[in-house]
Structure formats: structure tokens, C-alpha cells
Amino acid sequence: MDFSLSEEQQLLKDSVQRFVRDEYELESRRKLVASDIGYSEDNWAKMAELGWLALPLPEEYGGIGGGAVETMVLMEEFGRGLVVEPYMSSIVIGGGFLMAGGSKEQKTELLPKLAAGEMKLAFAYAERQSRFDLNDVECKAEKNGDGYSLSGHKGVVFHAATADKIIVSARTSGGSRDADGITLFLIDNNSAGLSRRDYPTVDGLRASELEMDGVAGTPLGEVGGGAALMEEVVGQAIAAICAEAVGCMDVLQETTNEYLKTRVQFGVPLSKFQVLQHRMVDMFMECEQARSMCYMVNLKIGDEDATERAKAVSAAKVQIGNSGRYVGQQSVQLHGGMGMTDELHVGHYFKRLTMIDTMFGNKDHHLKRYADL
Amino acid sequence: MDLAFSDDDLAFREEVRSFIAEKLPADIAESVRQGRPVDKPDIQRWQRILFNQGWAAPGWPVEYGGTGWDATRRYIFDEVMAEFDTPETVPFGLLMVGPLIYTFGTEAQKERFLPKILTGEEWWCQGYSEPGSGSDLASLQTKAVLDGDHYVVNGTKTWNSMAHLADWTFTLVRTSNEGKQQEGISFLLIDMETPGIDPQPIIAIDGAHHFNMTYYTDVRVPVENRIGEENKGWTYAKYLLGHERQSISEVGASKQRLRRLKQIAGEERSDGESLMDDKSFANKVADVEVKLTSHEYLNLRFLAEEAAGRPIGAEVSLLKIRGTEIRQELTELTIEALGYYAAPFEMEQLSDGWNEPSIGPDYAAAQMPQYLFSRAATIYGGSNEIQRNIIAKMVLGL
Amino acid sequence: MDMQFRDEDLAFQAEVRQFIAENLPADLREKVRRGLHLDKEDFVFWQKKLNERGWFAPHWPVQLGGVEWSPTQHYLFQNEQVEGYCPPVIPFGVRMVAPVIFTFGSDEQKQRFLPDILDSTAWWCQGYSEPGSGSDLASLQTKAVRDGDDYIVNGTKTWTTLAQFADWIFCLVRTSGEGKPQEGISFLLIDMKSPGIEVTPIITIDGSHEVNSVFFTDVRVPAENLIGVENEGWTYAKFLLLFERSNSLTGGLKQQLHRLRTIADQECTNGAPLSSDPAFAAQLADYEVQLRTYEFLELRTLGNSNPGAEASYLKIIGTDLQQLASELTLRAVGYYGNPYIRDALVHGYNQPSVGPDYAAPAAPQYFNYRKTAIYAGSNEIQRNILSKAVLGM
DSSP states (O other), rough: BSSSSSSHHHHHHHHHHHHHHHHOOOOHHHHHHHHSSSHHHHHHHHHHHTTTTTTTTTTGGGOOOOOOOHHHHHHHHHHHHHOOTIIIIIIIIIIIIHHHHOHHHHHHHHHHHHTTOOOOOEOOOOOOOTOOOOOOOOEEEEEEEEEEEEEEEEEEEOOOOSEEEEEEEEESSSTOOOOOTTTEEEETTTTTEEEEEEETTSSSSSEEEEEEEEEEEEEEESSHHHHHHHHHHHHHHHHHHHHHHHHHHHHHHHHHHHHHHHOTTTTTEEOOOOHHHHHHHHHHHHHHHHHHHHHHHHHHHOSOHHHHHHHHHHHHHHHHHHHHHHHEEEEEEEEGGGGGGGSHHHHHHHHHHHHHHHHHHHHHHHHHHHHHO | OOOOOHHHHHHHHHHHHHHHHHHHHHHHHHHHHOOOOOHHHHHHHHHHHHHHHHHHOTTTTTGGOOOOOOOHHHHHHHHHHHTTTTTOOIIIIIIIIIIHHHOOOOOHHHHHHHHHHHOOOOOOOOOOOBTSSSSGGGGOOEEEEETTTTEEEEEEEEETTTTGGOSSEEEEEEESSSSSGGGGEEEEEEEESSSTTTEEEBBBTSSSSEEEEEEEEEEEEEEEESSSSSTOHHHHHHHHHHHHHHHTTHHHHHHHHHHHHHHHHHHEEETTEEEEHHHHHHHHHHHHHHHHHHHHHHHHHHHHHHHHHHOOHHHHHHHHHHHHHHHHHHHHHHHHHHHGGGOOGGGGSSSOOOOOSSSSSHHHHHHHHHHHHHHGTTSSSSSHHHHHHHIIIHHHIO | OOOOOOOOHHHHHHHHHHHHHSSOOHHHHHHHTTTTBBBHHHHHHHHHHHHHHHHHSSTOOOGOOOOOOHHHHHHHHHHHHHHHTOOOOOIIIIIIIIIHHHHHHHHHHHHHHHHHHTTEEEEEEOOOOTTBBBSSSOOOOOEEEEEETTEEEEEEOOOOOGGOOSSSSEEEEEOOOOSGGGOOOOEEETTTTTTTTTEEEEEEETTTTEEEEEEEEEEEEEEEGSSSTBBHHHHHHHHHHHHHHTTTHHHHHHHHHHHHHHHHHEEETEEEEGGGSSSHHHHHHHHHHHHHHHHHHHHTTTSSSOHHHHHHHHHHHHHHHHHHHHHHHHTTTTGGGEEEEEEEEGGTTOOOSSTTTTTTTTTHHHHGGGGGGGGSHHEEEEEEEHHHHOOOO
């Protein structure tokens, strides 16, 4: 048992830290969020150059072959910087699906482009009625000659506007909430029959509503076997987003601690009030617990036992949800009015943590899933 | 001990109900139903309707334009207001400075200010906090120096809600540095049009402009605009904080929020059913409903005490603490109910002229800003930590 | 970064398991499993068994009877004990006073006291808290005045766990009123048979006799029983508190969860097992997630050389979980949390149980466990420690 980073992992951490320090000062991020596409293509190119886009992808397809722990190291630092580039959508999830379900041809064609930053992916799974159930799918895919034709609505698809291709879950058979009969498809973003409505999200990212009417799609992975594929890749995404959350929480904890020591009221720093000290300790303990579960899930995500893996994923997501909520809300509270302003970064971390709980199912959803496993 | 309403009370309730049903403008009700911000002209329109009926300020004494209702009727009125999608009362004039003026003001001040508060013609904002004086309000530094029959005011006020919409502000200023900090503070009413006042927006985490930082440079304020005695401002401020706490018990508004939450959860789907059929979600809604009920009865007990002529002390802090916590719970559950549709965030959707179809369900857009802004509720009006300090000291004698 | 136990750790775990299987009598195991009261003999029996195997004092230096285990092995050993329903080791001798003796004591003291601790012939208790000195331990007033070769001790100690069985007590006493309160405290070992010592029981809210008041009236204690230097006792006490807090709770928590699950499977609601009620199942899952978090939090701290801060937050979170599990258990047994028949908690009770047999200890344990957030430095004190030591507030 060993929870320390290897030398390579430490180097990776240092280099992401440098990037965040140099490129992600709050004002720069504010500009990115307000820009046309909502992030920086220059940053994306830099990430390609530094090998981060290739990090989790296999060596035989132009990747570096890193594991969950490497992604975790990177995502934690991204969390500290509130990085808005579509790493999660494109590399963790998009790359994850290609690796887990892609055919030899798909891998050969797409993975090197992904690693080089020449192509981006997004993942469309949520529907109006689905809530957090990945298998609640009403979008239909019908056989159409050699290919498939997709119709239906997909909601809150992160980073769809800037993706070249979108991975879409659609039903090839079965009832609307059956696990069987879901297939994943690759569609082109400029396909005929696809209309998109793009918008910003509350935590500074971009998302879209997709309307599909006879969009041509190529299956990714086994026809009808999409559910298992989604469970696997979304599990990896959850492990990664837990690390992002840990990075956010640490920043909030450090900043709030610092604020309490400098803000003077009643003639003394706020840090001298016991009730605030204890609140701060509780925030600290939440951070430590979140970090523990983040390590746990990233070390177990490769476990052979599917139930053990799923339990690790859900347990971690619950803990992250609870800790993120507490740390986020209390950071705002302890900063007083300043915590409520757009000017301070506290509110931005709080919003990101709030939305991280929603991503891939909130704490209630995962608690229920954990209880059922 | 008696909870029953008399026949007269019941008849009164019907009267209020039919009045609101008839007079509440549909467009305003729709904004409230969706949780969208109601803008100033709409609030003024609704207040004018209440004013014409003589109901603009139920809590005020009859001689100043109040209703003369007893505690039961005021409760029934609030209750019925909450049954409908009526906009929340903007507190600064009607609930805060108004009562202060008729309690401590001169006859001239009463005549000058109260009628326009009642009609909604003049809007007020509060000038208390300063950059260095938040929880420790008594340390405030904005100076007012007497020069003939004027005070010359210099300093900075912050977190002034709606200052950009206000015609007048009521402020605490320092008129003396002698003795304890609390003893050198005076209470001034200042015309926002006076030269030298400069409100600057502070954008909040929901992206909206609620707050302002207001700069005062050599602002001349007639002495006649001082409330009560010089250097006694802290006494009036404390009186007013008591009033504010009661107004932010928010029972009515939280009932509206609970109703909205249930509607939304009823529409959202989970496992092929309504989210309200999801047991663990329904339990959480039930849990907060129970809290709201106990909060309501706490409020009623305080009302009854007041009605019986027994003044409420520092216990009102309880109302502020519970009221704001319940509000936060309700807004948080509401965004939880939305699932992924809590994420889309287009400010334009909240403005009146928005013509495009909504992203996701039409009730979604307003909820995240409501949640984010509700985080301020445990901070303003004396943070909940300060309220707990007050209870520990004044009620529990710790 | 990895989370695998090494092969030798797993082999060790199997060895411990086998030892327990071969040496723990079924009836004793059952008593522990059901949460019944244990007698002094029960504790002593198991401690002697462990000692025969050389495992009673694993954290002692090897030359004194300890074992050279890795932190992981200590962790595994503690948790196997608990998961195997072994009687808990009473910590006052072996885990608390012994490290003080072998770290700060004289050679004579080591020779005199350590062997009796090792073979469980001497039962120790702890004399720290006083009626006026709880969280503010340093304010203690029990006086020890030097008189020739003896100290004469006067005062009152309280919350003294299992003092009714004890042969010896280690005490913090005031030997000087000068300087800071911490600077006038000494650490004394006192024979419980000394004239002038009186032990009176304190019955706790669960009806059990676990703690006592100990009154000292002109008790003569040979000066050779002073640990280290006079007025330096606070240093030794702080050293010891660290040991007290660094006990792993994971195994015990898992056991509580296991008991709770068994009960929730057997209790019924709406014609189905309580464990399948969505609301209760969610609470169970929530508890299990928290426990898992605690476990990984603890695993992360294994091998840290300075367990100060970690010990504090593990204590807070662990005891919160102990309380939560006992509360869920009480809720799970429903109305059968009400009957309270004291004898039903003692092994050998012959009457049929009122309601299900698992119900009787539920309420007493819930009430008893309120102590966990209070003792060994209340959780409020732990937060003070953390805010100062870790957050620099």
C-alpha cells in the first residue's frame, strides 16, 4: 500500500501546476469563459504539445498509456485552476469510449487525431425524461442500408459546439428504460438532420441541446451493448471528476483559511472566533475525506470485479457530492458578502462544485445505486 | 391556547382571496410562478393595487395608512398572499424605514416620507455595511460633519441592495468618535439624487446586479433628514434590525417556493415516473416541509406574543436563522430536482423580452440564480453566525 | 500509488485469523458479538492468550516483548481482532502507561511494572480528569506534597474507567502551583491498595458501571513511583494522549455495520425487511459510504511518522460514525429499543429475550456511545487542536 506519487507523476503534477499558474489567473479565465467558444484553442494546442491529450490513450495509437492515477493527477490540478478546456468530454470520455468500444479501424483513424489535438469529441446521453439514468434512452436509431439513422432529442451535451464528432446513445431495440438495446454511435457535428442549440452553463462551460432527425451514425462498440460500455466509461469519468472536485475544494479551503486570518472584525482576525475555527476544521476534514475517496476510486477503477468497481464509483461520487457541497457553501458563508460576488473566485469554485455533483448522477442517485449493488 | 379562526376571520380570508384572484395581474403572477425576477415597474404596479385597497402596509398603524388588523388577520393576509403567486414585498421602505419613521421621526418627516412609501412611488435602499464593517457594523467609518444646517457626508457603503433603483437611502454615519463605537453613530435619510453620491454595481455569483458599492463625496444632507437625536443612531438601527429579522422569516415566500418545488418535481421524470414518486426525493421534500411548518408555528407564537403586548426580544433571531436556512434548502432542492437542466445559464432568458423557446423546461432557467442568490440570505441582515451570537448572549445568557 | 496489500501482509492476516479461530472460545465470541457485558475474567483470558502468542504488546520495543510489525500489520492485526469478535484489549496498561514507562521510566520501574502488564497480572486505570478539570485538563488540582521519601496525595479523580478492577492507577497530580498550569504537574504511579483510596461507582445513562470516582485522602506514594522528572508530567501525558487517540476504529465500525445490517434484514416494515425500505436503505448506504471513506482516510495515514493531526480527525470522524451506527441500530429495532432488563445484558441470562435477542443491547449501546465524542479529548477539543496545529488559526 502506497499513496505517494511516482517521480513521473510528480513531474506531471508540477507541469500542470505551472500551466494553471501561468494561463489560469482568474482574469484570463474570465476572458475565456466570455469568448466565442468558451475556452482557448491555444491552450488546447499547448495541452497537445505537452502530451496531456495523449496521456490516457494507448501508446500504439499515439498515446502515452497513462492510467487512472495519471488522469487523476492532471484533473486535480485542472480543478485547482477551474480549467474550461473540454478535456473531460473529449479525452476522458471520448477517448475512453474509443479505447473501450472502438473497432480497430476507428481507433487507428481517430485516436491519433485525438492525441494530437486535431479532433475533439463530445458525449450526448441525457434526455429530458432520463434524469441520471444512462439507460433511460428514447432516441432511436434505425438501420438504414449500411448505416444507421438517428432521431430524437439529447440535452445538456457538454462541449458539443466545438466537437468534431459526437458520441450519441440511441436505442436500436427494447423499451425506453431497458439496459439492453442501447447502441452508441459516432455522428459528425455537421451532419444533415442535426440541429444544435448552444448555450453557456452556470459553471462557465458550454453545452448544447441536440435535435436529431435522420442523422447518419456509425456504431461505436457492439450494437445493443451500449449500456455496459457507458457504465465503464462513465465510471472512469466519475473517477476523473472526483479529482477535479478535490482540486476545487483544496483551493476553497486554503483561500477561506487565509481570508479568516486577514479579515479583521471586532478588532481581531475572524480566525480567532472558535465557531469559525471549528467550521474551518470541518471543511478541512471534508477535504481530507474527499481526497481519500478520490484515491480510492482511481485505484479501484481498474478492478476486475464489476460490482466492486461500481461500488467504488458510487461511494466516491456520494462523498465528493457531500464534501463539495459543504466546502462550497461554507466558503461562501465564511467570506461573507465577498463570497457572493462575481469578482472573487470563491463563487466560481462553488458553482463548479455544485455542478460536479450533478454530473453523471448526483449524490442521491449514487446513494441509491450503491444501496442496490 | 386556540388555533381556530372565527367566522369573521374566515370571511375575511375569502375577501382577501377573491380580491387577489381578481386583481393580481397575470403577467406578474407568471413571473413569480417561474421564479423570475419581478422588475421595479411591476412591483410598483402591484403595490399601487394594494394601496388602492388600503392594504399596502398591513403592519402599520391606521393613522399612517395601515390596516389596523390584529395579528390573526395579518397572518391570514400573508397566508393568502403566499397562496397566490404574488411578488415578495421589497422590505426597505415598507418594512424597514417606514416603521422607523413613524416610530422615531418628526411630524414633518412622517408627512414627507410615509405617503410615498405606501404608494410605492419612492424606493428606498439601506446604507449600513462598509468595506471594513460587515459583521462588526458598529466600527463603521462613513463620516458626517455638521456644517451649518447640513451634514457633509464622506465615506463608502457597500452591499446596498437595489441602490441603483432607489430614490432614497437610510444610512448609519459616524458623527462622533468619543465613547464606545456605538455611541457616535447617527441615522440619516439621504436623497440619492444629491450630488456626490455614486453607486457602483457589484455583480453577484448569480451574474445579476443586486448589490452596489456606494461612494459618498462631500454629500450635503439637511439636518432635518436626521432621524431622532444625533449619536443615537445605533438605537434606531437595533430597533430596525429586529424588524428586518421578522420580515426575513420568509414564511410566505417559502410556501411559494415549496409549491414551486413540488410542481417542478412533479413534472421532472425519474425512472419513468414523476420525481415526486421517488421516495428518497419525496422524503427530502417532506422533511423541509416539516421544518417550514415548525418555522411557521414559531412565527405564529411570536405574533401572538406581540399581539398580547409582550414585546419580542432577541428571540427574533431564531426567525432569521431558520427562515434563511429553510429558504436555502428549498432553493437547493429545486435545483436538484432539475437534474442536468440546472446547468444551462443564459441571463437573457430571465429578462422580459426573451422570445426564444426555453432551454429544457420553462421553469428551469430561473432556479439556479435563485439558489445562488439564496446563499446571501445567511450572510445579510446580520449573518447567521452573528444571530447565533445574539441568541447565545441575550437569550441563553452565555 | 497503489492499494494492494502485499503478499506477506495477506499471509500475516491469515495467520491472525487462524490464531483467533483456534483460541477464541465460542461462548466468549458470542458474548462479544451480541454486545453483552464482559467480566474482568473475559478480558484477562484473551489478553493472556495473546501474550502466549507474543502478540499482546506488538507496539512495544522488541526487547521488551513487542513485535516488529509494519504500520499495515498493526492495522490488520487490530481489525482482525475486532472483526473476529475478540474481547477488546484494555488499553490502560499495555497501550497507555507502558509506553510512558518504557519511554520515560527508570530501569527499576521498567523491571517492576512491565512484566505484570505483559502477562495481565496487573490491571491499570487512568487518573486524569477531575470534577473541575475536564477539557481543561491542565487545571487539575489533585495535590501531591513531598514528605520524606513519599508524596502525600489528596484530591479527586473522576471518569476513571474500570477502576473497580484496577490494581494500579497512573495519575496526573499537581506538585507545584507556580508558572503555567501545565508546568506544575507530575506523573505518579499509585497502588490502588494504598490506604486512603476510595473508589465509588458512577452509573452511566445506559445503566452500566464502567466509570468511577476515585477519592484520595492522605495517600502515601513512594517517590520512586514518580515517572521522569517532577513537574514534567504534562509532557508524558501529551505523549500518552497520542497513543490513546491513534487506535484504529475501522474494524469496530465494520462490526457495528454488520450487526446493523443483520438487524435491518430481520426487522419488518410494510411487510418487507427494513433493509429494503428505500429510506432506511439509503441511510444504511450513506453510513457505509462514510465508513468506506473513513477506512481510506485511515489507510492513507498509515506509515505517517507523526500521527498528530491525523489522530485528531480520525478520532472525530470515527466517533461520529460509532454514534451514527448505534443510533441507526436503535432506530432499526423499533419499539424493542424500549425494554430494559439489566440482566439480559449479562451472559447466562436464562429467560427468553423480550422481542428479538439482538434488541436488548441497542438502547444501552446508543446511550453509552454518547461518551465517545466526549472522552479522550472531546471532539470540540480535537477541533481546537486541528485549527491550531494544521490550519494555523
